[in-house]
Amino acid sequence: MFSVRQLYDLQLLDWDIQSHEQDLAETNSKLADDSARVAAKKRLDGLEARLGELGPARRTAEAAVQQTEQKLAAIDNRVYSGMITSARELAAIEDEKTALQQQHSDQEDELLTLMVDTDETQDNKDKAQTSFDSINSRRQAELTELQSSHKTLTDELPGLYERREDVVDDYPPVALATYSMIAKQRGGQAVALVERDTCQGCRIALARTELQAVRDPEKIVQCGSCSRILVLA
Ligand SMILES: [Zn+2]
Known part of the structure; x- marks a missing residue:
């Protein structure tokens, strides 16, 4: 009867099934959502690439400064050698020296900017690495947990569907x-x-x-x- x-x-059985299905859908969407880790990795990669560019740029700037310093030293040597006797030649050398000094100052400014940029980028990269490591290890732990829930839910659902079929059979x-x-x-x-x-x-x-x-x-x-x-x- x-x-x-x-x-x-x-209805109690259907609620149980619904809750299993919702949990499974949530678990699947969390398993698929790797956005936080991807974003942290992208930031880290970007900073590493920037550091990779700054290294050669800094070496080029250092070489340019050294080259200008060598030219300035050569001028001084010529002036102090006593070989220059003409006032016009001396004036021309002084002009050249002034121009080189200005160039040296500009090159040093550029080098300093690159050094500051390198330090800041290195600092940001270290922080991004720490942040990525922490997000990554949290995600690993989360994935283990999610995979275990996923397994439990997918193991239990067929039994619930079967039970429902048995239950409604004589309704x-x-x-x-x-x-x-x-x-x-x-x-x-x-x-x-x-x-x-x-x-x-x-x-x-x-x-x-x-x-x-x-x-x-x-x-x-x-x-x-x-x-x-x-x-x-
Ligand atoms: Zn009512």
């Missing part, structure tokens, strides 16, 4: 169709318990006739307000 209460048992088709229709309309809850003369689905007090009808365990009675199938608590 079919009792309406069996629809409540079915009258009309009861089952009514249940499915209301479940679809009412956010997955087709059955509501009656407590203190109130439908627990919509929290609205039931009419005397509804309360009397609900006492018949074989009769499907729907709440006048939310249309859920009523079952005495």
